[in-house]
Structures are given as structure tokens and as C-alpha cells.
Amino acid sequence: VSLNYDQDVMSFDNNRTDGDMTRKYDPTEHGNVNNYPAEMIPPKLVSEGVLFQMGSSADLQKNAVTCKGQTIQIPVGDYNKIYLLASATEDASVQFSVGGIPQTIHVAAWSGFIGQHYDRQFDLDGYTVLDVKAPFLKKDNIAWFASHTHFGYPTKNDPYHYSYLFKYELPLNSPSGAITLPDNDKIKIFAITVAKKNTDDIQFLQPISDDFSAKSPFILRK
Numbered sequence: 001v002s003l004n005y006d007q008d009v010m011s012f013d014n015n016r017t018d019g020d021m022t023r024k025y026d027p028t029e030h031g032n033v034n035n036y037p038a039e040m041i042p043p044k045l046v047s048e049g050v051l052f053q054m055g056s057s058a059d060l061q062k063n064a065v066t067c068k069g070q071t072i073q074i075p076v077g078d079y080n081k082i083y084l085l086a087s088a089t090e091d092a093s094v095q096f097s098v099g100g101i102p103q104t105i106h107v108a109a110w111s112g113f114i115g116q117h118y119d120r121q122f123d124l125d126g127y128t129v130l131d132v133k134a135p136f137l138k139k140d141n142i143a144w145f146a147s148h149t150h151f152g153y154p155t156k157n158d159p160y161h162y163s164y165l166f167k168y169e170l171p172l173n174s175p176s177g178a179i180t181l182p183d184n185d186k187i188k189i190f191a192i193t194v195a196k197k198n199t200d201d202i203q204f205l206q207p208i209s210d211d212f213s214a215k216s217p218f219i220l221r222k
Contacts, residue, residue, distance in 0.1 A: 001074050001192035005055045005062035009188065010038035013157070016150040018059045021110055021188070022089055033152025034111075036163050040146040045085065045191070047143035047167045052085045052191035064190055067094070069183035074194055076177040081200065084168040085143055085191040094182035099174020107187050108140040111149055111163045115210075118218055132218040137210050143167035165190060169200055 008019030011033075020033045038057035045052045055063030074082065082098060087110035095104045108114070119133040144165040151158045170179075172194060181189065 001072065001194065003055070003065050003072065003189065003192065005065055007064045007066050007188065008035075008060065008062050009064045010036045010041060010057045011150045011152075012038045012057070012059065013150075015059055016155040016157075017152040019063075020152070021064075033150075034158075035150050035152075036110075037146050037148060037150055037157070041144070045144055045165070047085075047141075049197075050083050050167065050193055050195060052083070052143070052193055054085075054191055064188040065181070066185050067181040067183065067187040067189065068185060069181060071178050071180045072192065074172075074177050074179055074192065077194070079172050079194040079196050081195050081197050082170045082172045082179060083193045083195065084170070084189060085165055085193075086168055086187060086189050087165055088188065089186045091138075092184060092186050094184050094187055096170060096182060097180035098170050098172060099178070101174065103170050105168050105170070106140065107168070108138050108164070108166055110165075110188070111161055113162070114138040114140075114142070114164070129220060132220065134217065135210075135212045135215065137212060139209060140166045141168070 009021040011018040017033050019035045021036060022034045041054060041057055043054055045054055057063060086107055088107045091109050093104060093106045095102050115137040116133065116135055118135050120129050121131040122128065123130050142164055146163045147160065149158045149161045149163045
């Protein structure tokens, strides 16, 4: 699907101040710039058989769509799925509309941890446990990741600050040929693809990942 990109969120190693994922980039404003490593992102990204056409990663080129409630035309044809390649500056649940039918999905943050065990916090003696952080697991479908981000001022690779692009699926049950994006500028769309695919409708008999949603808080013994 053809997109009108309006934000540059990628940079190459030799120009890490190009673009910014975390805010509207102003070249005259020398603040903290954080962006995707462009050298790691392919021009075409394939996730579970779904092909996404990426925007240009070249310097000063826009490669993400900021969600502002705009409507995007999609091809009319024998399709039953619409796939979004997206991320957010922070986790958010937002509403898309496909063929006039509202559909709410959770869009995950573009960087940070996607899971955490019961993480013990030690005192300075390295032995005494002061607290235990609650576990969590994000279940968003990761289509692409890199082991670092780019930081602008001072310019550097930020190692182990993982960055992600996520694949989201919406049913396409209407021949209207349009999707309306949420009015939330935290959400960035990188590519949209329509397809006819039935395998995504499989329901698992048992959970295939951990679920900490019903766990009680961990309480230290005194």
C-alpha cells in the first residue's frame, strides 16, 4: 500500500543525528535524538510470509507515517487481511477503522525490554534483597529487531537498547478500500500490506508463552 511518509526515524552510522523517532525532528534543536539504525533495516521486510515495502532509509528521507486520524486508500481485491508494520514511542491501545468498522489493537513501544523475570534488587552488599520487580511479557508480534539504537548527542551506538518493528493483523471484511488511522501521534506506521491469508486464524489449544497477568505481587519475607 502506498504511504505518504511524514517523519524521518532512521539514521546511518555516519550520520546518527539524522531523523528522530521520539519527537518531531528539528535540525536546529540539539536535544537527545533517538532513532532506528538504518543500516540494519532492509528495503523489503518479510515477516511470516508477509512482504512489507519499507520507506527510504537515506539521509533526510521520511520513512514513517505519524498517525493523525488520516484515511489511507488500500487496493480493492480478493483480500481478507490487512497487515501493519508499526511501533510507538510508548505502549498504547488505539482504534483503527477498516471499512467503517472500529478495531482496537495494542501497539508496543519501539525500544526497551519486551519481557522481564522476577528481578531481584540487591543492596550494596550484593547479598541482601531489597525488592523484587514484577515480571511481564509483551506478546506483540516482532517482525524485526536490532540490538541497538542510534543516539544523536553525543553521537553513538546505544548497545543493548533494543529496537523493534511489530506486525499487526486486522481483518478486512469490507470492500471499501480504506483504513482510518488513530488520532495518536505516538503511533508510527512503516508499511501496510493487504493479503489473502487464513493461517493467522489458527487458535492454539494451550498458551505458548508465559502469562503473568494473574500473578500476585511478590512479597519479601521479613
